[in-house]
Amino acid sequence: MEQAPEQGAAPERKDRESPLDREFIKVIGHLGGEEAVKIVEALKRLGEVTDEVLANEVGIRINDVRKILLKLYEKGLISAIRVQDESTGWYIFLWRTQPDQVDTFIRSRRRKVLEKLKRRLSYEESRSFFRCDRCKGIYLSFDEAMERAFMCPGCGGPLRAIDNSKAVERIREIIKKLEAE
Numbered sequence: 001m002e003q004a005p006e007q008g009a010a011p012e013r014k015d016r017e018s019p020l021d022r023e024f025i026k027v028i029g030h031l032g033g034e035e036a037v038k039i040v041e042a043l044k045r046l047g048e049v050t051d052e053v054l055a056n057e058v059g060i061r062i063n064d065v066r067k068i069l070l071k072l073y074e075k076g077l078i079s080a081i082r083v084q085d086e087s088t089g090w091y092i093f094l095w096r097t098q099p100d101q102v103d104t105f106i107r108s109r110r111r112k113v114l115e116k117l118k119r120r121l122s123y124e125e126s127r128s129f130f131r132c133d134r135c136k137g138i139y140l141s142f143d144e145a146m147e148r149a150f151m152c153p154g155c156g157g158p159l160r161a162i163d164n165s166k167a168v169e170r171i172r173e174i175i176k177k178l179e180a181e
């Protein structure tokens, strides 16, 4: 008689990890460090469990476990369901992972970074700055420099335009890379 392949299989099998699982763990580690990875790996192994069971399993204080669970819950990376405990009648929360949310999470994070970079780019592109070679820490916008007839407010020497084309170029490159991902 043939045995079902899943029976008696080790609960944790690295060779079965999908790229999504690996990406999931990477994101978790980025957000919550080693402890979060430990917690999420235990959660994947155990299925739906309470924070108490989880804390016992990983040997991390329950308050820390809860903090990490809440953080990941807010990001939509794990979910929780409320159920009534049959013996006590109390409501308890069961936690479980949501690896399929990782894609959404990564995409929205990338979108936010891109928005920021584009704002920065248009700022750099639209503005020119002026400085004095002799006085440190004096930076003026075009309007400010013009008001002073392009003379340094510190020493009266000439103001020089700062070339920010390198910064602009670098921001453009990063944007291009992110958009291609």
Ligand SMILES: [Zn+2]
Residues within 6 Å of the ligand: 132, 133, 134, 135, 152, 153, 154, 155, 156, 157
């Ligand atoms: Zn000066």
